[in-house]
Amino acid sequence: MAEADASQMNNMKDAGISTLHIYAMLANQAGGYENVNYTLRNMYNEIARRRRHVLGDARAALRYLKNQKAEDTSLYYEHIVDAKGVLRALFWCDGRSQLDYEVFGDVLAFDATYKKNKYLCPVVVFFGVNHHNQTVVFGSALVTDESKEVYVWLLQQLLAAMKGKAPVSVITNGAPSMRFAIETVFPNAHHRLCAWHLIRNATSNVGNPKFTSMLKKCMLGDYEISVFEQKWFGMVEEFGVAEKNWIIDMYKKRHIWVTAHIRGKFFAGFRTTSRCEGLHSITAKYVKSQYNLVDFIKHFKRCLTYLRYKEVEADYVSISGLPVLKTALEPLERSASNFYTRELFFIFRPMLVRAARMKVVQDVSFDSFVLYTISKYGSLNSSWEVSVDNERTKFNCSCLRMDSFRIPCEHIVCVLVFLNILERQSLLC
Incomplete structure (x- = not known):
């Protein structure tokens, strides 16, 4: 092979192109295989010669x-x-x-x-x-x-x-x-622990699709610990797997895979x-x-x-144009669209939608903060507590999703609406 051809071949190899395809491209450049002065075997020999020069x-x-x-x-x-x-x-x-x-x-x-x-x-x-x-x-x-x-x-x-x-x-x-x-x-x-691997292990250890489905709900459900315990033991009893070693081992390690135990720990949405x-x-x-x-x-x-x-590319998309506003909370939505990258804004926007089903049912003032009780429309038995400091710069919710994702939950958004706050960039961090 001529040095120029060998150099061109090596550049193509470095770009991840297979030797067979390189030979076809060089033949195409030459106007046909009959015009190439070397064979495919010569190319393989050149590659081998190049590798032999490496000490180890x-x-x-x-x-x-x-x-x-x-x-x-x-x-x-x-x-x-x-x-x-x-x-x-x-x-x-x-x-x-x-x-x-x-x-x-x-x-x-x-x-x-x-x-x-x-x-x-x-x-x-x-x-x-x-x-x-x-x-x-x-x-x-x-x-x-x-x-x-x-x-x-x-x-x-x-x-x-x-x-x-x-x-x-x-x-x-x-x-x-x-x-x-x-x-x-x-x-x-x-x-x-990775939820995907746990679900796959459940399939191989128990082999019942219904059990796998219930395990997934127990694992990813945003429950209190007591609710998880109730659902776990109910599931174990229903499927008769209490004596399985894998089930026993998983329960011992529940603090590193159950959302109920992990809530409030920052994982940036990783599951x-x-x-x-x-x-x-x-x-x-x-x-x-x-x-x-x-x-x-x-x-x-x-x-x-x-x-x-x-x-x-994603940086360019985030700074070029604005997404179409879709919620009734237009000022907050616009503020979030300007503050977040485009992908994070799309993750946050459902919180604005869900906030429409929330309402403040009680607020109690303390020395340094105000505690708001939030209930979901049509489900007064469920409630959450949002604390807001007197400067209105720090918001905390009992659901702990703000701590886990660094994105305000629908309960915090509900309080923002209640307080008539139109934009809150410090909160959106």
Whole structure:
């Protein structure tokens, strides 16, 4: 192959195009396969020759990251080896990921995906959610095993890369090694088990769709703890599963998966690591199972570039034009549309709609705050309490959703309407 053709082929390979498709494109440029001076086998030989120049895959990956650090001085990477000097774990995150973590790192989720490289090493992705409710990647790792020791090391590297900032909340699929690492490295973080994994486990352990449906309601329902207990034991008795080990174990761990126990802890709307499942599907478009470590890191970087471009697109959508106002509470809706990003506004707007069914039935003044009792139209047996300080700058609701989502609930919106507050940007934070 001529050097120009080899260079063009290598550039296309770096963009994720298969060798077969590259050959077809080069043949098309030449006016037909008969005009190409080399065969497909010659291309494969050139690729093999290029790889043979690499001293060793692990060392090449470390050398690549070292070269990248010359361009991005904030890039952080570390690795550990076993007793034989074989790479056991490699962690890295670039400067942009560190900036994202500084802003959005209060909630952290991580999960492992498999068969994304030629060694079949698990790939661990640390991620969160940004101001557009999009997945944002904080760091990545390649590991040869998922032991407690390795996960502890990974979280320690994440903590070091992020200058000691620990997350407020963490979501995982419930693997014992992950849970141990969180308790060791982030002892003050709220740990939540992924609802999606729990529902899938219920299907495999009990195998009754009706039970799975009831479990989902128990898990995600916005109940008081006493109501959850009543529903849980009623469900267990109805399906006769009280003696199942999985049921017994799940009840023991209820404080890390039941919404009734988690209410008031900030998770930014996270209930599952299913975002990671979506991230895996996007990653699969950029990385292939035959990639070595260097190729994997290069193409995973392309995946991050795509995700960051989607954030730029969402930024543009949020600042260009205004959404059509649909509720009767037009001043509050307009204020929210100007303050929130477009996606968060669409999450908040249903609160305005639901607030129409709420009313203030009582208000009691104290020295530093006023306590409002809220009832739902047609259901006077249900009530919530909203406290408002005398400066009207701090609102708290007994439903605790403001603490969990950082978005005002319908009960707080009801009080805003009662007080004739037309806009409240400080509250919308």
